[in-house]
Amino acid sequence: MTTHARETAPRLRGVAGQEHDRTDPMVDWWHPVGWAADFRTTPRRTVLLGRTLVLWRDRTGTVRCLRDLCVHRGTALSLGEVQDGDIVCPYHGWRFGGDGRCTAIPQLPADRAVPAGAAVPSFHCQERYGLIWVCLADKPRAGIPAFPEWEAEGFRHAACPAYTWRTGAARMVENFTDFGHLGWLHDGLLGMRSDLVVPDHHVRRVGHELHYSLTMNVPFAEGVNDLQAETGTMTNTYVLSFPHAIHLRSHYPDTGRSRVLFFAAQPVDSETSTGYCYQSRDFDLDGDDQHYIDFQEVLAEQDRLVVESQRPEQLPMDIADELHLKFDRVAVEYRKALADHQTRPEPAEPTESAGSDEARRKVPAWT
DSSP states (O other), rough: EEOOOOOOOOOHHHHHHHHHOOOOGGGGSSSEEEEEEGSSSSEEEETTTTTTEEEEOOTTTTTTESSSOOOOOOOOOGSEETTTTEOOOOOOOOEOTSBBBBEETTTTTSSOOOOOOBOOOOOOEEEEEEEEEESSSSOSSOOOOOGGGGGTTEEEEEEEEOOOESSHHHHHHHGGOOGHHHHTTBBBBTTTTOOOOOOOOOOOEEEEEEEEEEEEEOOOTTTSOSSSSSEEEEEEEEEETTTEEEEEEHHHTTEEEEEEEEEEEEEEEEEEEEEEEEESSOOTSOOHHHHHHHHHHHHHHHHHHHTTTTSSSSSSGGGGSSOGGGGHHHHHHHHHHHHHHTTTOOOOOESSSSHHHHHHTTTTOOO
8 A cells, every 4th residue: 555645745836726615525535536446657647536647656666646727828737747756747847846836947048946836736546355435625634534454364356346436425335325226226136026015224434434234135146246045045234434435344144255347437417427346255266356346337327327317416415305115214414414514523423223113203203
């Protein structure tokens, strides 16, 4: 793992400074921006929360992240090249280090210093789980979401192709809280239309996470799950890390083994998001990963058609904007938590959406 914590940069000017100073509660969090293997010494452009960024690896192999905008004439730095670990603007050859400071202006005489104002915004950047993560704030609000199986012995990880949907990132994530659609939309894969009643379940808010689980009957999916019959029991245990990450462990009681999904969404802008996903397992360790990748792609495509149709693209924060039933309690808690995190500097005290009188009073009346 390589880590780059942003250093203090001088005062920023013009468009670069305006972009850097915008207020958005989502900038406080770590967001994935791509698979680590795709970032090399060639500059790579991406968009996060509507801000265009450029990333590259410096001489040490550390990934650096700047605003993709030269302070001189507003040129995209991603069109340039990397020399000695610095990114070079394609227009006039100005060079910028990983901290955003300009290190060389070839048009200046050798005895002239680079102006202190020659700088572009730089951002926190970390490499973890084979992904590159970026935080646009001065201080991240929380750590990168946990993926405990990543370094655990006995697990095999299959990285699925990234997929981009025309929807907000929260809509993408809320799909993982929706137990009601598993048997209907994913009939024969994650559930069965003959068994659609959602079992009772609970959700707890713990710091910057939601914890919830569900035990259900599922069909055998050849080459994917670890069932020993045509149908069987599976217990799904979820940790939803704010704002846009899911860790799901599917445990098969009959065999004692598990399949794990780790998913994180990149909010490209208010209407576009890219998802990064691992299918991991502690069985079939010598098997073909493509079966698991294909399975995830089938599920994602089934979900995409529905989620992209949802309006508005951004998840409504007002609970009254949509109708919620009892089996939607996780989605309700997710919306409430997102709303709280947009207004509170620290997470709310732990709550539970079932199991106590006080918790039940905090859940909307189910229709």
